[in-house]
Amino acid sequence: DGGITQSPKYLFRKEGQNVTLSCEQNLNHDAMYWYRQDPGQGLRLIYYSQIVNDFQKGDIAEGYSVSREKKESFPLTVTSAQKNPTAFYLCASRRLAGVSTDTQYFGPGTRLTVL
Amino acid sequence: GQQVMQIPQYQHVQEGEDFTTYCNSSTTLSNIQWYKQRPGGHPVFLIQLVKSGEVKKQKRLTFQFGEAKKNSSLHITATQTTDVGTYFCAGGGSQGNLIFGKGTKLSVKP
Numbered sequence: 544d545g546g547i548t549q550s551p552k553y554l555f556r557k558e559g560q561n562v563t564l565s566c567e568q569n570l571n572h573d574a575m576y577w578y579r580q581d582p583g584q585g586l587r588l589i590y591y592s593q594i595v596n597d598f599q600k601g602d603i604a605e606g607y608s609v610s611r612e613k614k615e616s617f618p619l620t621v622t623s624a625q626k627n628p629t630a631f632y633l634c635a636s637r638r639l640a641g642v643s644t645d646t647q648y649f650g651p652g653t654r655l656t657v658l
Numbered sequence: 659g660q661q662v663m664q665i666p667q668y669q670h671v672q673e674g675e676d677f678t679t680y681c682n683s684s685t686t687l688s689n690i691q692w693y694k695q696r697p698g699g700h701p702v703f704l705i706q707l708v709k710s711g712e713v714k715k716q717k718r719l720t721f722q723f724g725e726a727k728k729n730s731s732l733h734i735t736a737t738q739t740t741d742v743g744t745y746f747c748a749g750g751g752s753q754g755n756l757i758f759g760k761g762t763k764l765s766v767k768p
Contacts, residue, residue, distance in 0.1 A: 585760035633700055647756055649700045
């Protein structure tokens with residue numbers, strides 16, 4: 544949606560390998576998010592960041608790591624410690640405007656499959 | 659922590675029938691947002707409701723925000739096959755984040 548890009552669209556990984564999913568936005572949004580979606584399931588929050596060089600764990604952060612060195616970029620690393628990483632990963636961003644939240648825009652997603 | 663419950667999980671309708679999905683929060687929400695995810699796609703923003711008792715319409719879609727700002731509904735009149743997908747509600751939490759419901763998957767039989 545809008546100016547959020549995720550790459551790659553499909554990713555295959557061997558067990559025991561770390562892999563990094565890219566998320567870039569040119570919307571000048573403050574906050575960025577990573578969600579995991581399993582078939583037929585809702586969105587579960589992995590990590591989020593509301594400001595550069597700061598990020599917070601979501602509901603299912605174990606086995607994942609992130610960085611926010613630049614406002615427009617929020618890469619997610621799926622480590623070998625994540626026991627069941629096969630899923631659809633969605634990145635999102637949002638402008639934080641005062642006391643009211645703003646629309647959250649999603650990227651097209653990355654489908655990760657562990658072989 | 660804060661939770662947003664969404665029902666039903668699945669809904670199968672005949673084309674032309676109406677459809678409603680409901681969201682309930684354990685706490686007061688600052689706002690409620692609705693998203694639609696087509697099969698194989700990503701969630702796309704539909705609308706945001708902010709005021710208590712607010713009602714908004716988008717063609718055949720009617721969105722409501724409860725008086726207590728703890729519940730919301732999305733109603734689709736005379737469903738079409740293009741309405742197929744999963745509808746998510748997301749409530750504004752106390753820490754400025756969004757709390758998503760698990761979604762309602764709508765299938766429409768032509």
